[in-house]
Amino acid sequence: MVGENKQQLSEYIDDLPLSDEMLKQLAETGELKQTFSHYQLIGQAMRDELPAQLDLGFADKVAAAIALEPTIIAPVVKKEQPQQPRKKLATVIPFIGKFGQYGIAASVAAALVIGVQQLNIADSRIAPSPVLQTVPMGGFVSPVSLQPNANLEVQQRQEQKQRLEQRRQVNAYIQDHVLQQRIKSQALDK
Amino acid sequence: MVKVLWVGVVFYALFGRFAYAEKNPLQWLAQMNQAYHQNNFSLSITHLQRNHVQSFLFEHGIVDDEQVVYIKSLTGPVSHSYRINNLVTYIDPEIQPYSVHAPIIAIPSPSFFINKLTAIEKNYNVSLAGKGRVAGRVAQLVRLKAKDKDRFNYVLWLDVDTSLLLRYDSFDLQNNLVEQMQVIRAQWTVQPNEKLVELVAADIPSMKMAPAVNVKTRWQFNWLPSQYQIIATDSHRLLSTTEPVDYLMLSDGLSEVSVYIANAGEVEFPERLITQGGMAVARHRQGNVDITVVGKVPLDTATKIARSISLK
Numbered sequence: 013m014v015g016e017n018k019q020q021l022s023e024y025i026d027d028l029p030l031s032d033e034m035l036k037q038l039a040e041t042g043e044l045k046q047t048f049s050h051y052q053l054i055g056q057a058m059r060d061e062l063p064a065q066l067d068l069g070f071a072d073k074v075a076a077a078i079a080l081e082p083t084i085i086a087p088v089v090k091k092e093q094p095q096q097p098r099k100k101l102a103t104v105i106p107f108i109g110k111f112g113q114y115g116i117a118a119s120v121a122a123a124l125v126i127g128v129q130q131l132n133i134a135d136s137r138i139a140p141s142p143v144l145q146t147v148p149m150g151g152f153v154s155p156v157s158l159q160p161n162a163n164l165e166v167q168q169r170q171e172q173k174q175r176l177e178q179r180r181q182v183n184a185y186i187q188d189h190v191l192q193q194r195i196k197s198q199a200l201d202k
Numbered sequence: 203m204v205k206v207l208w209v210g211v212v213f214y215a216l217f218g219r220f221a222y223a224e225k226n227p228l229q230w231l232a233q234m235n236q237a238y239h240q241n242n243f244s245l246s247i248t249h250l251q252r253n254h255v256q257s258f259l260f261e262h263g264i265v266d267d268e269q270v271v272y273i274k275s276l277t278g279p280v281s282h283s284y285r286i287n288n289l290v291t292y293i294d295p296e297i298q299p300y301s302v303h304a305p306i307i308a309i310p311s312p313s314f315f316i317n318k319l320t321a322i323e324k325n326y327n328v329s330l331a332g333k334g335r336v337a338g339r340v341a342q343l344v345r346l347k348a349k350d351k352d353r354f355n356y357v358l359w360l361d362v363d364t365s366l367l368l369r370y371d372s373f374d375l376q377n378n379l380v381e382q383m384q385v386i387r388a389q390w391t392v393q394p395n396e397k398l399v400e401l402v403a404a405d406i407p408s409m410k411m412a413p414a415v416n417v418k419t420r421w422q423f424n425w426l427p428s429q430y431q432i433i434a435t436d437s438h439r440l441l442s443t444t445e446p447v448d449y450l451m452l453s454d455g456l457s458e459v460s461v462y463i464a465n466a467g468e469v470e471f472p473e474r475l476i477t478q479g480g481m482a483v484a485r486h487r488q489g490n491v492d493i494t495v496v497g498k499v500p501l502d503t504a505t506k507i508a509r510s511i512s513l514k
Contacts, residue, residue, distance in 0.1 A: 180442070180443065181467075182472070185462060186481055195302055196451050
């Protein structure tokens with residue numbers, strides 16, 4: 013059944029209408045979903061719409077995230093909270109991990125590839141506030157006898173690496189914010 | 203009986219137009235709210251954020267007394283979302299579709315200000331600001347001027363005939379355009395769009411639900427912009443970096459601000475920056491934790507929020 017539908021699926025990705033049945037199957041069938049994402053990718057590649065950096069290891073990261081135990085940042089005061097709430101947490105959080113946060117977030121990730129590129133421009137030109145002054149201006153110690161050029165190169169490389177890491181982090185937060193806006197909107201519905 | 207009717211018609215013919223012009227700004231907003239819930243319409247929408255434009259197809263209809271909305275992206279990755287009453291489903295490439303209980307779809311559209319009248323009245327001075335034209339229709343401009351410097355200002359463009367929101371612009375404190383939603387083509391119909399009818403009839407099996415979790419938080423704010431409240435709290439991991447965070451969402455009823463508390467990392471983080479989408483990101487290190495505030499608010503406000511957090 014899935015094989016028959018691939019033709020249809022391909023057509024859909026080329027912007028032809030999608031039948032309700034297809035929509036239903038898409039939601040249900042794992043294999044079809046996989047095909048869908050592959051076709052989507054192929055389509056994008058053909059139309060030259062692929063982002064400069066394509067994160068294919070995304071699913072793995074998600075899995076890794078789920079595998080990790082939840083961490084509470086706020087220090088726990090023992091007196092206030094005895095055993096009970098802890099137990100609750102242990103059963104609830106893995107569920108969130110699988111269903112909510114990480115399963116969902118991929119959608120936002122796709123949207124935010126744009127976010128990263130946008131941010132780059134903002135960093136260098138538009139942002140009114142001083143942004144990303146990472147390496148101390150005059151802080152690189154270079155012995156006189158060594159070639160200053162080599163040092164400069166090292167410094168530049170370091171700087172670039174740090175910038176990339178910062179962008180990754182900033183983007184992670186923005187991505188999460190957009191995701192939370194979608195999920196937490198249920199809290200607004202009073 | 204007929205006589206009374208005639209008097210009514212004549213009265214309307216004479217004064218109907220004047221009555222229109224005399225509507226006060228809050229009545230305009232109330233009518234916008236009402237019109238949105240009642241009519242069947244189809245829109246093409248563009249959403250502009252500084253240098254980035256996206257466009258959407260937007261269908262709205264009442265099918266068997268149920269409000270149905272369908273949004274499809276027309277640029278970038280193909281994604282669909284629809285809402286039947288209070289159940290919103292997002293279908294995006296590469297992931298399993300999921301649903302959320304929510305009153306609106308979180309994508310810029312004429313629904314942005316729906317059911318937010320109370321919040322608007324509390325935080326903004328509302329005034330009329332002349333007429334304009336958008337999507338080939340005459341529009342009444344309504345200005346929302348924030349009462350303090352902790353939120354962005356808006357100009358709303360309402361269709362004179364139907365009161366539907368056809369455009370909104372938001373401006374930062376320096377009066378720079380932050381974002382703009384604009385309908386470029388609008389069509390009203392007596393019957394709801396076929397697609398919407400099919401969507402309801404298809405009875406698509408329910409998707410995975412995003413959980414609504416509220417974990418008790420140990421953090422508190424010593425200062426918040428007026429009318430801002432904590433509306434959700436939890437602990438989770440950021441998706442792409444898997445960094446564990448304590449999370450609080452704040453809202454003034456119109457826009458949301460996310461507050462993250464994470465263990466202080468090695469990488470230095472810019473203290474203040476604004477993204478192309480007008481999103482402010484403020485970071486503050488407090489002891490051994492980093493506090494990050496993200497949202498469409500003035501940068502100074504984000505910074506103040508970041509600095510005002512403490513343990514209970």
